[in-house]
Amino acid sequence: MFTAKENRYEKMIYRRCGKSGLKLPAVSLGFWQNFGHKGCFANMENMVHTAFDLGITHFDLANNYGNPYNGSAEENFGRILDGMRHYRDEMCISTKAGYDMWPGPYGDKNGSRKYLTASLDQSLKRMKLDYVDIFYHHVFDPNTPLEETALALDNAVKQGKALYVGISNYNKAQTEEIMSIFKDLHTPFVVNQPSYAMLNRWIEDDGLDKFAAESGFGLAVFSPLYQGFLTNKYLKGVPEDSRVGKGQTWIGNQLDDKMVARLNKLNDIAAERGQSLSQMALSWVLKNEAVTTVLIGASRPEQITENAACIEKLDFTESELARIEAVLRSDS
């Protein structure tokens, strides 16, 4: 039986999710990769225990996380939880549905009430939970009326299967539209989950971050390390045991000489700040006040320990920000 370290909450900071009552740790753990049946279970368990001992109380899942993608991460998380269910009330667990999941017209990429309702039931069974804290629609579906998707999420709350609802990969306009429906329904909508990193700033261009801050919902941002680029991993080439080395990402072709040079310059700035590159990249994302939490991925416990320490230095000087900006905007 896992026993968490007593002082774990002193090691993390907690930020309010928008204007809701829910607080999330500044750093959260995501289960997209490395938690499937092809991985080593002891390593997964160790990662969850390490995270929880660092005060990382938020675990982000989805029906399609893990390899194979049909529920394997949720199943493994359920097994890990078996050794720590007595901490359930100290955890915030989220899951999602929206991407392709099972054969036929009811489990493909969509936002129907039929799919979301069945999928949440399956997720609860796999994790052996009565409820999740946050249930997300994973990706905007232009073919399903937003009222239907909103009602399906709202219904999950009314049935006691989710406490809050979220949306993911919705831009500002799509968020505005579904929010007006949530408002009418009094749905506890608290969070949007977009991608955001030093190398991926679409939410700033779209205005989603400003809109979140003004409207009072939180942002749980994914791939804040740009799937591992913004770490010390690729500074001198591509290691075999990396996401790019294993061909587990579609952005591997962006890792050209110019990108590696840029990463090395960012690494120099991080070193001057007394941080690793991954820590600086996470601190940089967290300086955006609209961001509630960064959802990090990991392949080993040491990465989680290193990344969680980003909260020790969240402030940037004007000069550091200007130098970072110059590197990000440079073409060489």
Ligand SMILES: NC(=O)c1ccc[n+]([C@@H]2O[C@H](COP(=O)([O-])OP(=O)(O)OC[C@H]3O[C@@H](n4cnc5c(N)ncnc54)[C@H](OP(=O)(O)O)[C@@H]3O)[C@@H](O)[C@H]2O)c1
């Ligand atoms: N809503 C959505 O559509 C969506 C989409 C994607 C992700 N997400 C969520 O966001 C979470 C994180 O996504 P992500 O895994 O792409 O995030 P990320 O934090 O940008 O990348 C994580 C990867 O970076 C590497 N890494 C992390 N820390 C490191 C360190 N200190 N030193 C060296 N390498 C390090 C590891 O890769 P190696 O395997 O190479 O070691 C790790 O798997 C997911 O698990 C999921 O919960 C949501």
